[in-house]
Amino acid sequence: MKILPALFSPAGKNAKLSIVIHHRVLPEPDPLLGSDGVKSFEKSLNYLIRNFNILPLGEAVDRLKNGTLPSRAACITFDDGYADNAEIALPLLQKHGVPATFFIAVGFLNGGRMWNDTVIESIRLATGNTLDLRPINLGNRTITTLEQRQKTLFSLIDHLKYLPYDTRAAQVEKLSAMISAKLPDNLMMTSAQVKQLHDAGMEIGGHTVTHPILARIDDNTARTEITEGKTRLEAIIGAPLHLFAYPNGKPGKDYLLSHVKMVKEAGFKAALSTAWGAAQQHSDLFQLPRFTPWDKKELFYTLRMTRNMWQKIQVVS
Structure with missing residues (x-):
């Protein structure tokens, strides 16, 4: 099946770079989230390895710019900094001998929890x-069945996501207090796990401090989020950061051109969005697209990856 992606992603100046994005790798499927577990992740990892040439992201960015990418070039990335990335994903990456880049929201390390995980x-x-x-203007919800619980969860996430930062934080805190359940405090990595990834040869990238939607906060706060996140991660790994991923990552909705400029000024050499598509030599290195196929069969996985190479990349300009 290598033939198909090779036709549309040749080597050299006409190469295309496919960047795959992941978040969590769970030991078992999660019925509430409708997400697969580690077995499915390893299966898709095998599909990628068999059909693409996986490179470290930093190297791939340089070779994209210089027109020296191999055919079927691809990279693997993880966002946010979940502990299972170090506990489950890292051993699998090492087992298969492939690199990945981990974009860490540094403010949640060592016992923190992202707002969506609190919900x-x-x-x-x-x-x-x-x-x-x-009492907190979020309605009366039925949660008898799994489907009703899922509907409630996704509705709340959609409602809360784009509220002003302080308003959202207050609402999430009130919701958590009303339900009054003992929530996990081990979902995110420790600083030691970030260092473990780096020492294992994986790349660490910036992802702000508190994962705000940059387009919804003022410029001074956004700049601080970007630069402080970089500084704190560099202190943990003892090395400079060159790569950044915009939180949430939708161009024009989650980040703006002003934030692209901030990332450049912070000293990063490339940044990633969550817009679909595959990058080419002329692509904006500070708005590189990412995509992950969801197909369970290798043929359809490869076909979807190949189709994604022809997706028009959305950027802000």
Whole structure:
């Protein structure tokens, strides 16, 4: 099946770089989130290894710019800094001898928890058949069945995601207090695990301090998030950071041209969005696209990766 991606991703100046994005690698499937577990991850990793040439992202960016990429070039990335990246994903990457880049929201290390995980775990642990959130203007929700619990969760996430930062934080705190469940404090990496990844030869990239949607905060705060996240991670790994990923990552919605400029000024050499597509030599190195196929069969996985090479890349300009 290598033939198909090779036709559309030749070596050299006409090469295309496919960058795959992951977040968590769970030991078992999670019915609430509808997400697969480690077995599915390793299967898709095998599909990628068999059909693409996997490179370290930093090297791939340089070779993209210089027109020296191999045919079927691809990179693997992980966002946010979940502990399972170090505990589960790293051993698998080492087993298969492939590199990856981990973009870390440094403010959640060592026992922190992202706001969406507070919502997820609160809804997971909520008891009873209904969840009365009317006191905080989030409605009265039925959670009797798994499907109803999922609908409640995804509805709340969608509602809260684009609220002003302080408003969202206050709402999430109130929701958590109302449900009053004991939430996990080990979802995110420790500083030692970040260093472990770096020492294992994996790349570490910036992902801000608190993972804000940059387009929804003021410029001074956004600049601090970008630069402080870089500084704190460099202190942990004892090496400079060259790569950045925009939180949430949708061009024009989650980050703007002003944030692209901030990332350049912070000293990064490339940055990644979550827009679909595959990068080419003329692509903006500070708005590189990412994509992950969801197919369970190798043929369809490879076909979807190949089709993604022809996706028009969305950027801000």
